[in-house]
Amino acid sequence: MIRTLRRYLPILDWGRHYDGAAFGSDALAALIVTIMLIPQSLAYALLAGLPAEAGIYASILPIVLYAIFGTSRSLAVGPVAVVSLLTATAVGQVAEQGAAGYATAALTLAGLSGMFLILLGVFRLGILANFLSHPVIAGFITASGILIATSQLRHILGIEAGGHTLIEMVASIGANLGQIHLATLAIGVPATAFLFWVRRGMKPALLKLGVSATLADVMTKAGPVLAVVVTTLAVWVLSLDRVGVAVIGDVPQGLPPFTLPGLSPDLVRQLLVPAILISIIGFVESVSVAQTLAAKRRERIDPDQELIGLGAANLGAAFTGGYPVTGGFSRSVVNDDAGAATPAAGAYTAVGLAFAAAFLTPLIYYLPNATLAATIIVAVLGLVDLSILRRTWAYSRGDFAAVAITILLTLGAGVEIGVATGVVVSLLLHLVKTSKPHVAEVGLVPGTHHFRNVDRHAVETDPGLLTLRIDESLYFVNARFLETLVQDRVTEGCALRHVVLMCPAVNDIDFSALESLEAVNLRLTKLGIGFHLSEVKGPVMDRLNTTHFLDALNGRVFLSQYDAWTALAGTSSRSAAE
Template identity: 60%
Template sequence: MKPSHWLPCLDWGRGYDRGSAAQDGLAALIVTLMLIPQSLAYAMLAGLPPVTGLYASILPLLAYALFGSSRTLAVGPVAVVSLMTAATLAPLFPAGSPAYVGAAMLLALLSGVLLAAMAMLRLGFIANFLSHPVVSGFISASGILIAVGQLKHLLGVSASGENLPQLLPKLIQALPGTHGPTLLIGVLSLAWLWWARTHLKQTLQHLGLSAQLANNLAKAGPVLAIIVAIATVDLLQLEQAGVRVVGLVPQGLPGLTLPTLDLDLAIQLLPAALLISLVGFVESVSVGQTLAAKRRQRIQPDNELLGLGAANISAALSGGFPVTGGFARSVVNYDAGARTPMAGVFTALGIGLSVMLLTPLLHDLPQAVLAATIIVAVLSLVDLKSLRHTWRYSRQDGAAQIATLLGVLLIGVEAGILLGVGLSLLLFLWRTSQPHIAVVGQVPGSEHFRNVERFAVIETPNVLSLRVDESLYFPNARYLEDRIGELIASRPQVRHLVLMCSGVNLIDASALDSLNAIVERLHAAGVQLHLSEVKGPVMDRLRRSDFLQCFGGQVFISQFEALKQLAPVPAASSQPLPTQGNPHEKRS
């Protein structure tokens, strides 16, 4: 294995030149301006001191640049993972306490070690447990939950909870205590940020700026809000008037420390760390794949696991909390022209400089502005339209998505995602446990066989052709026995049953037992089982059992071949029906 297999930076680093550096530098500048408010805000969302958000945006970016395979992914604190961090730690420690901060570091360490282990063991496929509808429902619900949770900062009141039934009554109770100046700052920030996101670019273009410059400047909208807000609080002495501000932010780079390795706590945090890892990985890979595809590049899931693992471990070592690849900032990075992960290195330098120089200026930053930043960011995650699409396409997928959505909103983030994953597995199992089994006949004038209920096809009285539309394996092993029993019982003239295996991609040990039982029962009823169109890998496996020697029938290369040998003269065609589109398809 080449060293560049685990260190993709050796590939892109070799040809790195001044042109790329200029592009990466510009992208880094814009991402830095975007990351400063976001990092502070997501740390607040995670229940941590704001400066930890900046810490989590330095070393992790370097680590990802070293090991990650996406050229443009920007890692750091993101909304959903910060929410999951808060949901995990809030029941255990008072928010912001040293124990809480330590546990957040431990959570990042566990998450990083899990991701790295999954990379080494090539277990990335576990992330497939999270189907698109579950992830979509989860992210939408998290967005709503986060936005509602931040309202308290806009109102200047206290109200916390891990789901809507806890949050909403508290917010309503706290409503009379709304702090006017805070609300004003919050609403103005919200309006500005929303306008900046949707209209600033065009306005700047109308003012005569180039599209590229307008686009880049528009990303600095939140920074402007911060500067104006700090100046206002400072000038009008609003802190004394009761506007809550970020307060003292320690200056200087974080020291390298190992989180306290409390084994009991680690075991307690492990399930949450696994969920955070998987959700973070899925989110990051989706972003990475989308961006890579645009430039016809590829990302390697194993490298992504390792990159994110390294990012989280280094977050843990530098006073941070769990991080992953973020959608918004990666798109900004991409749009700003980032060519290589070196943009991440430059961004890390930018954040590092900010921590050393700018933190004293952040003291007067109102929490309401950060809350507005979060709300604007997460509301773009909410996509309830996809729910309608999913539901229309598939009731099962729709149910999984709704369950995840409602689970997160009404119970909490972890319960919601587990509900979604559990339900999608259960529905999948239910679906495959009762597979579609079609009686098929020959499409006239062809060698093709289709469902007798959908197509006008030719059937043979003494040969029953069955197509099982599912792999034969443990969830449906018993069902097949039952259905074949019924079908044979209702057709006394049948002497041969040909199982057309074009849809059978696997026959596992449970199904092999069932097949043996079926053969035995069919023999007792005077019927012989045959197989047709058995795929290579399935055939290879059957040859390793004694089924082929014992079942007494033949394995035909195609259903056509089977019928040619078992019933040389086809008996009767069903009536031709009026057709539309496909000439042989029956109308329903």
């Protein structure tokens, strides 16, 4: 019972050893992350098409729930750029931005994502996320970063522009360049330049001035807050909102309200597929960050329990006025660098954000939208990695095709079509690759018990013995390929007396492949040629033992290929060099 509780409530594990030192580390990390999260949360909510306060609401209870159910000690959960973009895309298809139904749809999306993630976690199905290959995810995030940054240019320029694809956005911005609002531009451009400098140049500059490394790091993390304070004061003092500079305006003061997602069957049906997509993409991004940070500490995370932790966080967002959340890369790295010792750091961050929601929101009335847009642009451009195209081209043309198609379709047709097509292309490429597995004819390395490819090594072979090493599991896609291969090698009147399939890389043989093996066995029997297997893995043998194949096999199953060679090779061996 206790073990089960610890499995689903990791807090019972790390909480037993919590002490003052851990509290000090967690509190400092929480302070730094809270400072970073306030402008980020506001900005990402606007990116999702929601009121600014939704970003803060989505960063309070979800963080607490993840601290209870999650297994990563550094992961910081909350709104992120890519999920915010996906939310805007999905919800925008069922409700008009600004309408009452828009916020309800966002809550429903979070609720559906939460339930789907928990369902995957309970049934330990985190492996489903593997259908999103890393190249596809990298391509999708790169394209999403470009789309997000482009969509925020209108706030920097102070113009009206729209569009869902890159071409539409660029065309809309170009058509409205004559309407650039100079006061907004005077805020947005310097804010963007300053935030870029904060990210790359502020810490080195402070270190040159003699500031300690710790203080320089804290000041760098607080850089975005400085941009918020300065630009907000500028708008207030100069009354720039009266000349057309768009500002956040009134933000409700208080703790997150209790909210209910929409439960209408039609709304659920429309949002179900986007919710699944958001869940899987969010989980892949989150667990990748969590595993990277855990490896640095020589710790481990439980991917299936991470599903439950993220699911609980999303359900928390659904009932407290938020929208879908996941683990963020930048804030998690900051959390880790700041010394977070346990998930309690996230709970303390939630306390800081709750304080901000209850007492500080009146101070951001004059916060210009251009500053939040600058925050988003600087954050997402760090996600853009076009070098993935060059690296995949050099290593694997198939992976390059998956990345290129994902990027092009995400930019040209939208995020959902882009990532869905990337997944389909990855699966198709996998099927194509495994449909023609690598098969090597092998021979004995002189003086050893090892067998290697006759085309790569100087090995001993026997004219009456053909050994084929299959370097792939056998299933319906490649079953016919194996059958054809043996048929082409074994003809009427050939000198072969035995054929051995060497199976050290065969992890599975499905029913279609079994039927092909039976056909091969029948053909070789008619030709008077023995058909044998070697180095068959235990689980595969267990499966074969449940069939009649082994009874009908006209040869033997050898424990090792050397045993097969010893038993079957004649004295007329010859050497075959490369």
